[in-house]
Amino acid sequence: MVESIARVRHIRVTPQKARRVVALIKGKQAEEALAILKFAPQGASEPIYKLVASAIANARVKADKDGEYFDEQGLFVKNAYVDEGTTLKRFQPRAQGRAFQIKKRTSHITVVLSTPEVADAAAAPTKKASK
Numbered sequence: 001m002v003e004s005i006a007r008v009r010h011i012r013v014t015p016q017k018a019r020r021v022v023a024l025i026k027g028k029q030a031e032e033a034l035a036i037l038k039f040a041p042q043g044a045s046e047p048i049y050k051l052v053a054s055a056i057a058n059a060r061v062k063a064d065k066d067g068e069y070f071d072e073q074g075l076f077v078k079n080a081y082v083d084e085g086t087t088l089k090r091f092q093p094r095a096q097g098r099a100f101q102i103k104k105r106t107s108h109i110t111v112v113l114s115t116p117e118v119a120d121a122a123a124a125p126t127k128k129a130s131k
Contacts, residue, residue, distance in 0.1 A: 002063045002070065003078070003114040006055035010085050011047050014105040018044045018082040022109065030056055030075040030113055048109060052077070055113045071115075078114035082107050 011018070021044045025033035030052060037049035056072060063070035085106030091099040 002059045002066075002068060002075070003112065004055050004059035004062055005110065005112050006051050006058055007108065007110045008047060008051050009108045010106045011109060012104065013044045013047065013107055015082045015084045015107045017042065018048070018107045018109055021045050021048050022080045022082055025052065025077050026080050028077055029073070030077060031073065033077050048111070051109055051111050052113075055111045059113055074115045075113045076116070077111060079112040080110065082109050084108070 021037070021040060021042050024036055024040065025048070028036065033052050034049060034056075037045045037052065056075060059075055060070055060072070085108050087106065088104040090102040090104060092102055094100045
């Protein structure tokens, strides 16, 4: 019954490349997601690995605070998404006094971990009594 969120902002990886890596772990168990990210060849996998590990630690702290039983094996990636951050604009000199703009994009990455009980309770709609 634990749900934890971890965010990293202004990470220097483009959102398009980060979304490819995040798609690999959506819906997976947290330990399996860490194993996938550890061996993924993409550059964005290292910060996302740290983010998932941080979300697991956040869940542990939250469970201890609430006095609930915590099982790391029961956590899964409920949601993970990448938003576009600020873009750093740099200029490179070109021929005949011109300048070429270089856009260094950043990302805001969010990972939500949950236990199956929380996900089932949120997904189950409440029925209203018919007259």
